[in-house]
Amino acid sequence: MRRGRGELGRSLESALREAVRTGRLTAGTLLPGSRALAADLGVARGTVVQVYTQLIAEGWLSGAAGSGTRVAALPATAAEPAVAAEPGGGGGPWTSVDLRPGRPDVSAFPRTAWASAVRRALAAAPSRDLDYGDPAGLPALRRVVAGYLARARGVIADPELVVVVGGFASGLALLARALRGTGRTHLATEDPGLARHRDLVRAAGLATVPLPVDADGADPDALTGACGAALLTPAHQHPWGVVLAPERRAAFAAWARGADGYVIEDDYDGEFRYDQQPVGALQALAPDRVVFAGSASKTLAPGMRLGWLVVPPALREPLLRVIEETGAAVPAVHQLAFADLVARGEYDRHIRRARLAYRRRRAELARRLPYPLPGVAAGLHALLPVPTAGHERRLVEAGRRAGVGLFGLHASGYWHEPSDERPAALVLGYATPPRHAWRHGLETLGRLVDEVLPR
Numbered sequence: 001m002r003r004g005r006g007e008l009g010r011s012l013e014s015a016l017r018e019a020v021r022t023g024r025l026t027a028g029t030l031l032p033g034s035r036a037l038a039a040d041l042g043v044a045r046g047t048v049v050q051v052y053t054q055l056i057a058e059g060w061l062s063g064a065a066g067s068g069t070r071v072a073a074l075p076a077t078a079a080e081p082a083v084a085a086e087p088g089g090g091g092g093p094w095t096s097v098d099l100r101p102g103r104p105d106v107s108a109f110p111r112t113a114w115a116s117a118v119r120r121a122l123a124a125a126p127s128r129d130l131d132y133g134d135p136a137g138l139p140a141l142r143r144v145v146a147g148y149l150a151r152a153r154g155v156i157a158d159p160e161l162v163v164v165v166g167g168f169a170s171g172l173a174l175l176a177r178a179l180r181g182t183g184r185t186h187l188a189t190e191d192p193g194l195a196r197h198r199d200l201v202r203a204a205g206l207a208t209v210p211l212p213v214d215a216d217g218a219d220p221d222a223l224t225g226a227c228g229a230a231l232l233t234p235a236h237q238h239p240w241g242v243v244l245a246p247e248r249r250a251a252f253a254a255w256a257r258g259a260d261g262y263v264i265e266d267d268y269d270g271e272f273r274y275d276q277q278p279v280g281a282l283q284a285l286a287p288d289r290v291v292f293a294g295s296a297s298k299t300l301a302p303g304m305r306l307g308w309l310v311v312p313p314a315l316r317e318p319l320l321r322v323i324e325e326t327g328a329a330v331p332a333v334h335q336l337a338f339a340d341l342v343a344r345g346e347y348d349r350h351i352r353r354a355r356l357a358y359r360r361r362r363a364e365l366a367r368r369l370p371y372p373l374p375g376v377a378a379g380l381h382a383l384l385p386v387p388t389a390g391h392e393r394r395l396v397e398a399g400r401r402a403g404v405g406l407f408g409l410h411a412s413g414y415w416h417e418p419s420d421e422r423p424a425a426l427v428l429g430y431a432t433p434p435r436h437a438w439r440h441g442l443e444t445l446g447r448l449v450d451e452v453l454p455r
Contacts, residue, residue, distance in 0.1 A: 009041050012051045020060050026403065027073040031061070031437030034069075036444055039179045040434055042111035072396045097404040097441035101239065101381035101427045102268070106301045107434035108354060112347040114300075114337065121336035130332055135323040136316075137164025137308075138332060141339040145308050148342055149294065153270055154280030156287045157310045163319055164330050166305045168266060168295045172197060172231070174328060175264060175291060175309065176204030178318040184228025184261075192220045192239060192414035197231060197266075209417040213237055215246030220251040229262040232256075234282045235270040239382050239414055242376020249282050256289035262315065263290045269298045269379040271351050274359040278378070296338065298380060299351055306334055361430045361438060368446045370455060380431035385423065386453060392424040398448045404441070406448075 003108060019025040031037070038045040055061040062072040111342040129138060136142065142162040149155035165171035176187065189203050191210035198208050209227055211218040217237055223230065230252060234244035237381050244252075257264050265282045272278075272432035282293040287310075295307030311319055322331065341347045358380060365382060366373050373382045386392050409425050410414060431442045 009047050009051050009054075011044070012041070012047065013054060016051065016055055017058075017060055025071045029071040030440075031069045031071070037437050040107040040436065044096050050274050061239050087374045097437060097444055098397075098432050099405050099407070099417060099429050099445065100432050102298070102427055102430035103406060103432040104298050104301065104305070104354065104380060105357070105431055105434055108357070109301045110341075110346065110350045113341060114352070117337040117340040117344070118333065121340045122333065125336050126334075129336060132345070133329070133332060134158075135163075135320045135329060137330060138335045138339070141335040144339045144342045146310075148240075148283075148347075149292070149308075149310065152348075153267060153278075153294070155292050155310055158293070161311055161313065161316060163309045163311055163316070164335060165295075165307045165309055165322070165323075166328060166330050167297055168268060168293055169196065169200060169277065169294075169309045170305070170328060171293055171307050171309050172264070172266075173200045173204060173327070174319060174322050175293075175315075176201045176206050177322045177326075177445065178315060179203045179229050179262065181318055181322070182228075182315075186224065186226040186228060187297075188223055188227045188230040189416075190232065190237060191415075191416045192409055193231075193233075194238060195413035198412075198416070200233070208416070211243070215242055217242050217248055218252075220248055220255055223255055223259075225259075227261060228258070229264060231264045231266060232282070233257065233268060235279055236273075236376065237266055237383065238266075238268065238388045239383055239409065239425075241373075241379065243279055243376055244282070249285060253255070253282070253286040253289065256286055261289070262312065265290055265292050267294045268374045270294070271299055272358055272379050274355070274356055274362060274377040283310060288314070291315065299354065301349070304334070304338075306330060306338055322336060346362075357435075358431050364442060365428065365430050368442055369449060381427055381429045382450070384426040384428055386425055389420040389422070391453060392426065395426060395452050396446060398452055399445075402444060404444055404448065406445075 002024055010365055034045050034048040038048045052061060052063065054064050059072055061069055063069045100119065131377060139159065139165055143158040145162050146157035146159040149157045165174060179187065185207060186209050187206045188209040189201065190213045192213065192214050201208055209224055211222045211230065217234065218232055232244065232252065234249060236243065252263050255261060263282065266280060270278055283290040289312060293309040295309065296304040297307070362377060362382060370383055371385060374385060386395065389410045392410050396406045396408055396411045407427050409423065409427065410418065412427065415422050
């Protein structure tokens with residue numbers, strides 16, 4: 001949203017008009033109160049009140065004392081159908097509820113704290129920090145990230161071995177190219193696991209090998225002699241939600257040392273554990289063989305495009321060569337501002353607030369659904385097992401008709417080899433809806449599940 005004087009109200013007006021016109025907000029939808037929406041957007045309450053008043057006058061909204069502000073009924077020609085998006089893509093919004101996994105509530109982004117961090121960083125930064133810099137990232141950020149990971153995730157992190165990247169997907173693509181350049185040909189990935197990650201690995205010229213996942217996490221016995229690396233989500237397997245068992249952590253570390261291989265530890269939501277302290281990073285067992293990967297995508301917002309890799313010494317130069325070849329450096333201003341945000345404790349405070357909100361949502365989701373949620377209480381998504389792939393497809397289709405973005409193990413390509421005989425489940429991103437939309441989303445999801453699934 002544009003932040004200039006007088007532009008906030010016009011930007012919000014335009015966004016709401018477009019949402020109503022295209023059908024993303026349907027007739028009768030109750031909008032958040034002016035105080036709640038102002039807090040979500042980081043704007044003055046008076047701005048929201050003026051926008052609501054203007055759109056009521058234009059006929060887009062309706063308001064009555066005691067009943068809140070709602071979307072008005074429009075002529076049929078005014079609305080256009082919304083377009084759904086895949087969980088790995090940029091995403092067109094759903095009419096009502098977005099339950100994509102792997103997204104935080106971006107409306108909770110700490111706008112004020114971030115704006116202050118940008119101002120302070122630009123005021124204090126020497127001019128050389130705005131020049132072409134080290135492909136590994138600015139030293140100030142690498143020092144701050146190393147300190148944060150050591151205390152928050154138990155990572156053994158020398159700032160010289162921290163490499164700043166544009167989010168995990170970018171980091172994985174760069175790593176895969178670097179591994180290919182060192183002679184590796186196969187990389188093992190979890191099954192089920194994100195299809196997007198397999199696509200990135202294959203695009204870099206590596207073949208993928210499936211690692212079956214059970215209640216103890218990925219199975220190291222499935223590693224083949226051709227494997228030169230393995231991609232794991234040990235703290236909270238995506239999507240199954242289990243933690244990699246201690247003996248398997250040790251087995252993967254031993255394999256990497258014995259086979260001259262590497263483990264890529266995708267710590268995508270390691271900060272979010274709700275029932276106890278999160279398990280520490282696998283990287284500490286074998287810093288010379290494990291690449292620790294994290295980002296601000298789940299803690300702040302995917303649009304930050306900011307992540308970090310803690311790499312073994314032998315991989316540093318191959319990785320930096322790929323970064324220079326591809327021009328994949330991260331903007332300096334983002335690096336400086338994020339370093340300021342972490343150093344001042346604002347990042348930790350935001351994570352604590354988010355952790356509390358997501359813990360409550362997961363508990364509410366568990367109470368509303370008919371089946372227990374497998375896996376540990378952690379992260380930004382939960383798995384709802386369903387009887388068959390047919391049930392999964394019917395739920396996804398019912399969600400589409402109701403304006404709810406639902407995704408499943410089969411529908412979203414999590415399985416390496418698709419087959420209706422494999423387990424089926426919805427992968428529910430309970431963190432994604434903004435605060436004012438969560439309760440409506442939960443009730444809509446519960447109704448769909450009650451209608452489609454057998455008791």
